[in-house]
Amino acid sequence: xxxxxxxxxxxxxxxxxxLAAARAAGSDAFFVWHRDTDLRQADVVILPxxxxxxxxLRSGAIARFxxxxxxxxxxxxxxxxxLGICNGFQILCEAGLxxxxxMRNARQRFLSRPVWVRVEQTDTPFTCLxxxxxxxxxxxxxxxxxxxxxxxxxxxxxxxxxxxxRYVRDNPNGSTNHIAGVMSAGRxxxxxxxxxxxxxxxxxEGGGQDGARVFLSMEARHATQDVxxxxxxDDRHLRV
Amino acid sequence: xxxxxxxxxxxxxxxxxxxxxxxxxxxxxxxxxIALLGRTPTFAELGIFSALWSExxxxxxxxxVLKTFPTTGPQVVQGPGENAGxxxxxxxxxxxxxIESHNHPSAVEPYQGAATGVGGILRDVxxxxxxxVALLNSLRFGPLDQARNRYLFAGVVKGVGDYGNCVGVPTxxxxxDFGPSYGGNPLxxxxxxxxxxERDLIKAAARGVGSVLLVVxxxxxxxxxxGAAFASEELTHASEQRRPQVQVGDPFTEKLLLxxxxxxxxxxxxxxxxxxxxxxxxxxxxxxxxxxxxxxEIDLSLVPTxxxxxxxxxxxxxxxxxxxxxxxxxxxxxxAQAIAARWELTATPIGRVTDDGMYRAKWKDQVxxxxxxxxxxxxCPVYQPEATEDPEIAxxxxxxxxxSTQHLAPGEALLTLLDHPPIASKRWVYEQYDSTVQAGTVxxxxxxxxxxxxxxxxxxxxxxxxxxxxxxxxxxxxGGKAAVAEAARNIACTGARPLGITDCLNFGSPERPAVFHQxxxxxxxxxxxxxxxxxxxxxxxxxxxxxxxxxxxxxxxxVGMVGLLSRVNRAxxxxxxxxxDVVFVLGRTxxxxxxxxxxxxxxxxxxxxxxxxxxxxxxxxxxxLVTAADAGLLRSAHDCSQGGLGVALAEVAMRxxxxxTGFGLDIDLTAYASPLAAHDLLFSESHGRAVVTCAPxxxxxxxxxxxxxxVPAQRVGTVGERGGTVxxxxxxxTVLHTVDRLREVYFSSIDQRMGD
Numbered sequence: 001x002x003x004x005x006x007x008x009x010x011x012x013x014x015x016x017x018x019l020a021a022a023r024a025a026g027s028d029a030f031f032v033w034h035r036d037t038d039l040r041q042a043d044v045v046i047l048p049x050x051x052x053x054x055x056x057l058r059s060g061a062i063a064r065f066x067x068x069x070x071x072x073x074x075x076x077x078x079x080x081x082x083l084g085i086c087n088g089f090q091i092l093c094e095a096g097l098x099x100x101x102x103m104r105n106a107r108q109r110f111l112s113r114p115v116w117v118r119v120e121q122t123d124t125p126f127t128c129l130x131x132x133x134x135x136x137x138x139x140x141x142x143x144x145x146x147x148x149x150x151x152x153x154x155x156x157x158x159x160x161x162x163x164x165x166r167y168v169r170d171n172p173n174g175s176t177n178h179i180a181g182v183m184s185a186g187r188x189x190x191x192x193x194x195x196x197x198x199x200x201x202x203x204x205e206g207g208g209q210d211g212a213r214v215f216l217s218m219e220a221r222h223a224t225q226d227v228x229x230x231x232x233x234d235d236r237h238l239r240v
Numbered sequence: 241x242x243x244x245x246x247x248x249x250x251x252x253x254x255x256x257x258x259x260x261x262x263x264x265x266x267x268x269x270x271x272x273x274i275a276l277l278g279r280t281p282t283f284a285e286l287g288i289f290s291a292l293w294s295e296x297x298x299x300x301x302x303x304x305v306l307k308t309f310p311t312t313g314p315q316v317v318q319g320p321g322e323n324a325g326x327x328x329x330x331x332x333x334x335x336x337x338x339i340e341s342h343n344h345p346s347a348v349e350p351y352q353g354a355a356t357g358v359g360g361i362l363r364d365v366x367x368x369x370x371x372x373v374a375l376l377n378s379l380r381f382g383p384l385d386q387a388r389n390r391y392l393f394a395g396v397v398k399g400v401g402d403y404g405n406c407v408g409v410p411t412x413x414x415x416x417d418f419g420p421s422y423g424g425n426p427l428x429x430x431x432x433x434x435x436x437x438e439r440d441l442i443k444a445a446a447r448g449v450g451s452v453l454l455v456v457x458x459x460x461x462x463x464x465x466x467g468a469a470f471a472s473e474e475l476t477h478a479s480e481q482r483r484p485q486v487q488v489g490d491p492f493t494e495k496l497l498l499x500x501x502x503x504x505x506x507x508x509x510x511x512x513x514x515x516x517x518x519x520x521x522x523x524x525x526x527x528x529x530x531x532x533x534x535x536x537e538i539d540l541s542l543v544p545t546x547x548x549x550x551x552x553x554x555x556x557x558x559x560x561x562x563x564x565x566x567x568x569x570x571x572x573x574x575x576a577q578a579i580a581a582r583w584e585l586t587a588t589p590i591g592r593v594t595d596d597g598m599y600r601a602k603w604k605d606q607v608x609x610x611x612x613x614x615x616x617x618x619x620c621p622v623y624q625p626e627a628t629e630d631p632e633i634a635x636x637x638x639x640x641x642x643x644s645t646q647h648l649a650p651g652e653a654l655l656t657l658l659d660h661p662p663i664a665s666k667r668w669v670y671e672q673y674d675s676t677v678q679a680g681t682v683x684x685x686x687x688x689x690x691x692x693x694x695x696x697x698x699x700x701x702x703x704x705x706x707x708x709x710x711x712x713x714x715x716x717x718x719g720g721k722a723a724v725a726e727a728a729r730n731i732a733c734t735g736a737r738p739l740g741i742t743d744c745l746n747f748g749s750p751e752r753p754a755v756f757h758q759x760x761x762x763x764x765x766x767x768x769x770x771x772x773x774x775x776x777x778x779x780x781x782x783x784x785x786x787x788x789x790x791x792x793x794x795x796x797x798x799v800g801m802v803g804l805l806s807r808v809n810r811a812x813x814x815x816x817x818x819x820x821d822v823v824f825v826l827g828r829t830x831x832x833x834x835x836x837x838x839x840x841x842x843x844x845x846x847x848x849x850x851x852x853x854x855x856x857x858x859x860x861x862x863x864x865l866v867t868a869a870d871a872g873l874l875r876s877a878h879d880c881s882q883g884g885l886g887v888a889l890a891e892v893a894m895r896x897x898x899x900x901t902g903f904g905l906d907i908d909l910t911a912y913a914s915p916l917a918a919h920d921l922l923f924s925e926s927h928g929r930a931v932v933t934c935a936p937x938x939x940x941x942x943x944x945x946x947x948x949x950x951v952p953a954q955r956v957g958t959v960g961e962r963g964g965t966v967x968x969x970x971x972x973x974t975v976l977h978t979v980d981r982l983r984e985v986y987f988s989s990i991d992q993r994m995g996d
Contacts, residue, residue, distance in 0.1 A: 010584055011492050013408025017679035049677075051406040054492025107996070110401050112674045114898050141405065141674040169900075198679045201693075 002218050004029040005042035007072070007088075009063050014049035014085065014197060021200040022046065025215035034066040044081045044125070044218050045072050047088025049141075049195060059102060059144040060090030069095055081125045081218070082189040086142055089181070089191030098184055098191045099157065100149030102142075106174025110143040115172050115194055117165040117180045124164055124183055126190050129213040129220050135168055136210035138194040145193045147175040147182070157182055165192055245279060246610040249552050249603060252283035259283075263290035264473060269621060276615055284553045284601065284608045288616070291466070291519035291557055292526060295784050298620040301750035302782040305763045309777040310770050315739055316778065322443055323364040323515060324434070325778020327740045329804060330699055334438040336370035339378075339431035339705065339744040339800040341783035345486040346428040348479055350395030354428050355403040355489040359561050361432040362407060363515035366498050367564070369442045369505045370434025373678060374692055375404045377414040377430045378705045378744065378798045379669075382423025384661055384993040389418075392426050394994065399489075400430065401672040406491035407498065410681055411673035412690025413704055417662045424788025425475050429744040429781075431800040433703050435694060442505050444514040444524075445531035446567045446593050451511055453525065453538060453591040454573070456504075456564040456580050457497045461546035463487045464520070464559025474749060474787040493562040493585075500583035501564055507579055509572035516563040522556040524565040525591075526599050530617040535598040538591030540608070552601060552608045567593065623750075627761075630754035637714050637834070641845035650886070650918045650968075651975040653842050655985050657883045657923070658890060660841045664989030667897045668996070686896055687814035688733040688879050691805060700808030702736035704801050708882065709794040710835040711850035716758045720765025720797055721853040725927055726881055727801040728773045732862040733877040733930060735812045735869025736803030738773055741766075743780035743799055748792025750784045758795035759784075766797060772855035773862065775801060805869075812869045814878040815895040816903045821875050821959040822939040823892070823905065827861055827929030828952050829885060829913040831920040837883045838923035850925075857928040857951075864951045865930065873938050873945065880929035885909075886922035886968070886975070888931050893959075893966045894983050902979035904964020907957035910971045918973040933959055 004027040006019045015031065022029035032039060034052075039045060052063035063069065069091070076082050076097050084092040092098040105111055114137050119130040130136075149157065154176050157163050165181035173193075181192035196211025253259060260270050263286055273281055273289050281289065295301060311319040317334050318326035324338035342357025358375065365372050377400055382389035404411050409432070446453075464487035504510050512532070514524040521543065529536045540555045550558075566587065568576045573589060580587035594600070599616055601609035648656070657663050670685035682700055683691035689704035706727040712719025728738040743766060748755040770777055780800075786793040805811055816823075833839050834848025868874050880888040894902040913921050934942045939955065946953035960966075966982060968975040 010496055011406070013406070013495060013677060014679075017677075020679070050408060051492060051495075054406065054490070056492070109398075110405060110672045110674075112405075112676065113671055139676045141676060143405075195676065195679075198676045198681075201679065 002027045002043040003041055004044045004046060004218065005032045005039050006046045006048055007032050007034065007068055009034045009052035009066060011052045011054050012048050012050035014195065018046055018048040018085065018197045021197040021215045024200060026219050032068055034068045037067050037071045039071050039075055044083065045075055047084040047091050049086030049088060052087055052091060060087060060094040063091045064095040073097060076189050079186060079188055083126055084191040085195060085197065086193060089193055090144060092189060092191050097189050098182055099153050100147055100182065102144045103146045103148050104144055105146055111172055112141040113139065113172065115140050115167055116169045117194060118168045120166050121161055121164045124187060124190055126214045126217050127164060129217045137208050138196055138199045138211050140172055140194045142193060145173040147179040149176060164190055246282045246285060246607045248282050249284065249608050251551065255280050255283065255286060264294065265290055269293060272619060272621065276619055277611065282608055284556055285611060287553050287557050288522050288609060291522060292616060293620045297519055297523055299782055300620055301623050301625055301784060303622055304624060305760055308763065309767050311776050313774065313776045316776050317438060317441065320777065320779040323367045325740065325742055326368060326441060327778065327802065328438065331697055332437050332439065333694060333697065334436050334441065335433060335701060335802055336365050336368040336436060337431065337433040337742055337800065337802055338364045338779055339429055339742045339798065340364065340781040341744050341746060342428045342430065343425065343746065343783055343786055344475060346396055347425055347475055349486040350392045351399040352486050352488050354396040354399030356487045356561050357428050357430045358400055358403040359489045359491065359494050360517050361430045362409065362494060362498065363517065365432040365434035366501050367444065367513050367515050368436065369440040370436035371502060372409045372432050372434045373680060374412040374433040374690060374703050375409050375430065376412060376703055376705045376800065378707065379416045380422040380427035380796060381418050382420060383418050386423065389423060390994060396426065396428055397669050397672055403489055403491045405674040407495045408677050410675050410677050411670065411685065412675060412681065412692060413685050415705055416666050416669055419794060421794045424790045425786045425793050427746050427786065427793065427796055429798050431705055431742065433802060440505065442513060444512050444528050446528040446534050446536065447511045447532050448569065449534065449593055449595045450570045451567045451593040452570055452573055452589050453536060454566045454568055454576060454587045455543055455590050456500065456566050456587045457585055458490065458493050458560055458562040459544045459546045460555055460558045461560045462550065462554055462558060465554060465557045474785045476789060487559050487561050489561050496583045496585055497562050497564060500580050500585050503579045504566060504576060509576040510566050510568045512567040514565045516565055518559065520557055520559045521565065526613060526616055528567065529599060529613045535594040535596045535613050536591055537594050537600040539602050539604065541604050542588060542590045544586065544588055552603050556601060625750050625756040626753040627757040628753040629757045633714065636847040637849050639847045641839055641843035648842055650922055650973045651977060653838065653923065654886045654890060654975055656841055657837055657887055658982060658986040659989045660837060661990055661993065663837060663883045663887055665897060665987045666990065667987055668990040668994060682808055682811045683734060683813055688730040691734050691811045693808050698807055700805040700811065702731045702734045702803040702805055704730040705798055706730060707796050707798040709796040710846065712758065712762050712795045712797060714835050714847065714850045716761035716795060717765040718850055718852055720762035721769040721855065722927060723797055723799040724766055724769035724773060724775065725853045725858045726879065727799045728775065728858060728862050729879040729930060731801055731803035732865035733812065733814060733879050734805060735810055735866060736805035737866050738775045738801055738803045738862060740776050740778050741770060741799050741801045742778055743797060745780065745782045746786050746793060746796040746798065747784055748787045755792055762795055762797045769855060772859055807870065810869055810872060812874050812877045815876055816892050816933050816959045817875050819903065819959055819961055820936060821933040822936055822955060823907060823957045823959065824932050824942060825885065825912060825929065825954045825956050826932060826946065826951055827857065828926065829916065829921055829924055829929065830926050831916055832924045832926045833920065836923060836925045838919065851927050853927045860950050861928050861930065864946060864949045867949065868942065868945055873934055873942050875933045875935060877930055877932045880931065881925065884923040884925050889968065890966060890982050892931050893979050894986055897987050901963040902983055903962060904960025904979055905957060905966045906960050907967065908969045909956055910969060912954045912956060918970045921970060
């Protein structure tokens with residue numbers, strides 16, 4: 001069982017469902033308040049979505065200075081696993097833990113809708129239970145979701161296989177190379193713009209649970225069990 | 241005990257007849273104030289009476305009518321009179337919900353006006369101890385071919401979205417309508433739905449002499465002073481100057497306030513909590529004191545302010561947002577402050593509960609306000625305005641459109657209707673609202689009603705808002721009934737049982753007999769429908785004086801309804817889902833084109849007798865839809881409303897905006913409502929109808945249940961291929977379109993008008 005710290009900034013608003021998704025996947029998940037500097041031996045740190053500090057300056061721009069982020073940077077430097085979702089992705093970019101940044105959507109408006117993303121990399125702590133090339137339906141809800149990076153950086157991300165998810169069917173926000181999620185050079189820090197935690201339980205709109213395996217992957221990775229057993233974990237998740 | 245009469249604060253203006261009139265008080269009302277106080281009021285007291293005796297706070301024109309609403313039932317935990325109504329759910333859960341208008345602020349400052357409307361309704365719900373789980377809104381604007389209407393529409397939608405998105409409450413539904421009467425005075429109504437355990441319910445009544453009043457949250461500034469009074473007058477060209485009276489919202493602070501308030505309520509450290517909404521500190525403190533039958537004494541100099549030099553008058557009347565007034569037990573102040581501090585907010589003691597029944601405000605040692613508290617609330621005059629129908633409306637009701645020389649074929653008329661903004665997809669709007677945050681959304685916007693899960697429970701909630709002001713204008717009684725009936729149909733289409741309503745009654749000036757007639761009659765219609773459908777009224781809001789130099793808005797009594805879905809995994813969506821499924825039309829279609837979109841859009845005629853609501857038939861339809869969904873018989877169910885059966889069938893076929901394509905439909909209506917001509921059959925807006933689809937093997941059961949429950953059900957066809965053709969066969973015409981053509985028109989209508 002992994003210890004999963006879900007960071008809470010003032011203005012985080014996806015913290016509860018992110019914690020619930022991690023727990024449903026079998027993790028020992030707990031909240032860490034932004035003023036704390038102790039991650040309490042977390043194996044995985046998740047930065048949830050929301051509007052940290054109101055995002056009044058620029059999405060994620062203030063959160064990166066919060067006391068807990070120092071501990072997150074240390075955790076990441078030591079090879080620890082980190083996931084940023086939506087606003088969490090923005091914060092990781094602002095903090096320099098992920099390359100590039102997230103700019104205003106191409107249509108200049110907040111956008112809430114389902115999108116389709118293809119899993120490009122399955123050798124990450126959050127995608128190891130997906131099939132390569134699998135297409136997932138999960139929602140986005142963001143005003144600043146257009147991933148941008150210097151041409152050299154984007155090319156390097158592509159060349160080194162660090163684009164984790166890519167929008168298919170259409171590009172909802174004008175992201176460079178249709179990028180929906182990336183990872184760090186050390187392949188331990190991952191950011192995703194859509195919200196897998198909103199597709200982690202049954203009976204939700206569209207009926208899908210395409211996001212559940214993001215959280216189940218945390219538990220499965222490095223586990224000694226084979227894929228068939230992991231599916232059993234998946235089944236348990238279905239009943240939660 | 242010696243009474244210290246309140247004395248003027250240094251710098252206060254003298255009380256003159258002009259000043260009294262500027263405060264929207266009549267001579268007769270001012271006379272009552274003198275009699276009540278036994279002296280001339282201070283400036284601060286004048287401001288207090290102006291705010292608390294405004295229509296917005298006191299309901300002085302509407303109270304006798306509102307008393308006629310049914311407000312009781314086994315499901316009612318809290319009826320009208322609190323911040324929000326509360327209905328009972330299974331397993332100890334309860335739902336708190338309320339709708340409120342923010343029309344006038346949005347007319348002069350659309351973004352902030354709409355945003356703070358959302359902020360206010362969220363606070364109304366979480367002050368009951370409920371966690372907000374859904375937002376809805378009902379919006380009205382002038383036609384989109386005018387630039388100012390587009391500006392107001394875009395600004396309001398962005399304001400609604402930015403606020404709710406930041407606080408993290410999903411917007412699950414709503415309605416948007418466009419009509420010329422709203423050009424000078426748009427309507428912005430916001431509804432919030434929250435969940436709580438019934439045992440955690442808290443009310444806004446101050447109790448316990450010596451309890452301490454704390455102001456929690458944002459500092460008090462000069463914004464929004466006299467917002468309540470502003471809401472109680474007609475809009476004029478000079479209203480633009482009211483812009484500084486529009487409050488400014490900060491959803492980030494609201495989110496902290498939400499968490500802090502719920503934590504305070506859970507802690508047991510406090511006895512009451514109230515939002516500082518319309519008329520700010522004065523309204524919240526005076527109402528809490530009156531409800532508790534106690535007095536309060538406040539030192540206004542202790543209220544944290546944003547700027548120096550604020551006067552008692554300004555501190556009392558400021559409508560600065562994101563503030564709460566909390567009554568804490570005297571020995572728990574430090575503990576309450578610690579909870580606020582955990583959420584990075586301050587909680588400042590400003591006064592205490594007293595036993596003398598007086599509403600007393602001081603500035604340090606000087607008493608600036610001293611009013612008998614109960615009488616401040618109770619002595620507000622109540623008016624019984626005259627009500628007479630405008631003869632022009634009575635005439636319009638019997639009129640018919642002039643015989644048209646150009647005959648639009650039914651298929652063309654259908655495309656025209658699907659392109660018409662009141663009917664067309666509102667994707668442009670709801671895409672700007674986060675509809676999936678909290679991960680509880682089962683059915684989001686774009687269908688009949690929103691559906692959400694209740695954490696850890698098998699049941700779910702369905703939520704909707706509805707009103708067709710065209711019907712209300714032509715026949716306020718039938719229009720009022722129709723608003724409730726349509727809401728109930730929408731709720732029932734998802735499989736949920738309607739539980740109760742909240743209403744937002746938007747009208748012109750009640751001092752005009754024609755307007756008051758609309759108000760009285762539509763309320764009578766709402767009351768009758770609520771009795772027939774077992775949906776008590778749990779509260780709401782009256783918004784009068786929605787007038788611009790061009791006249792009053794169309795009467796718009798918006799009904800917000802919640803329903804209980806006993807098994808949330810059986811929620812029924814509104815569009816077709818599988819090829820080969822059988823299509824049924826439920827209910828009867830009559831030639832009822834009065835007030836229809838068809839007459840308005842195709843014939844340019846607004847008039848005629850709107851469709852009559854048969855409440856018995858509505859009740860049977862609701863029972864049918866709930867029973868059929870619970871038995872798992874239905875694959876989809878969709879209400880027939882604006883645009884009639886033609887538009888309803890098209891919507892069933894088109895599916896959602898993000899589906900790659902829709903389904904074809906093969907429909908034969910030659911044996912249905914046979915005496916009707918094609919236009920009447922397709923575009924009549926008869927009530928009590930729905931289109932349902934089911935798997936072929938369930939068709940017999942669907943028909944049998946309908947017969948058992950007394951609902952007319954006609955099997956009319958089947959669901960065709962993906963991307964196929966929608967074919968509607970009538971006795972005298974055939975409508976033939978590919979579903980992609982329909983989708984193109986329906987989903988791009990508003991985008992195109994907004995220049996996207």
